[in-house]
Amino acid sequence: xxxxxxxxxxxxxxxxxxxxxxxxxTNYSPAYLQWYRQDPxxxxxxxLLIRENEKEKRKERLKVTFDTTLKQSxxxxxxxxxADSATYLCALDREYGQNFVFGPGTRLSVLP
Amino acid sequence: DVKVTQSSxxxxxxxxxxxxxxxxxxxDHENMFWYRQDPxxxxxxxYFSYDVKMKEKGDIPEGYSVSREKKERFSLILESASTxxxxxxxxxxxxxxxxGLYEQYFGPGTRLTVT
Numbered sequence: 001x002x003x004x005x006x007x008x009x010x011x012x013x014x015x016x017x018x019x020x021x022x023x024x025x026t027n028y029s030p031a032y033l034q035w036y037r038q039d040p041x042x043x044x045x046x047x048l049l050i051r052e053n054e055k056e057k058r059k060e061r062l063k064v065t066f067d068t069t070l071k072q073s074x075x076x077x078x079x080x081x082x083a084d085s086a087t088y089l090c091a092l093d094r095e096y097g098q099n100f101v102f103g104p105g106t107r108l109s110v111l112p
Numbered sequence: 113d114v115k116v117t118q119s120s121x122x123x124x125x126x127x128x129x130x131x132x133x134x135x136x137x138x139x140d141h142e143n144m145f146w147y148r149q150d151p152x153x154x155x156x157x158x159y160f161s162y163d164v165k166m167k168e169k170g171d172i173p174e175g176y177s178v179s180r181e182k183k184e185r186f187s188l189i190l191e192s193a194s195t196x197x198x199x200x201x202x203x204x205x206x207x208x209x210x211x212g213l214y215e216q217y218f219g220p221g222t223r224l225t226v227t
Contacts, residue, residue: 032214034214036216041220041221042220042221043116043204043218043219043221044155044202044216044218045218049214089154091216093214099160100216101171102147102154102155102156103154104152104154105154
């Protein structure tokens, strides 16, 4: 059956460290993978998209990797700050970018 | 700035009532989506629409219907609300993927409680 897993439900790290979040999937073949941030009581906000032929994508302190062989994406936040505390969702493309399925999310807490 | 608005932030309805959730986007997006979000289950796609008057079933369409009479508006209808439809409902929109832009813009959500 198809499944998307994101490492742990919650992750605590110290301010200034690099946070690494994992998205693993089975029985999907996404052409695109996205990462979103969601704050409590609000809708998700798009952060990054990576294509299947891209190994890595960066945006400021964010970095995403996409390994279609391992069926895994890693999301890194470098020099993390308490303001980075939120739930992070990965989303896999199901229909050439028209339709995405979301993972359950990882709640990140950056401790001062 | 893209804006997706939802008609209510909080809604309380009784079992058996017909419920309408409205979503409006102001960026001329082709695609619109309705999700529900529950603890431990994540975001699940209910219905989506690629164009006016078009609709496609998502992963959990049972108990729901949708309407898209105008490009900017996408309505979710609960024909006869039940307690297991208590949830956070999120609307989203995106440009046509043919244009190479796939990010979804989400509304603030409607927390629906069915008693």
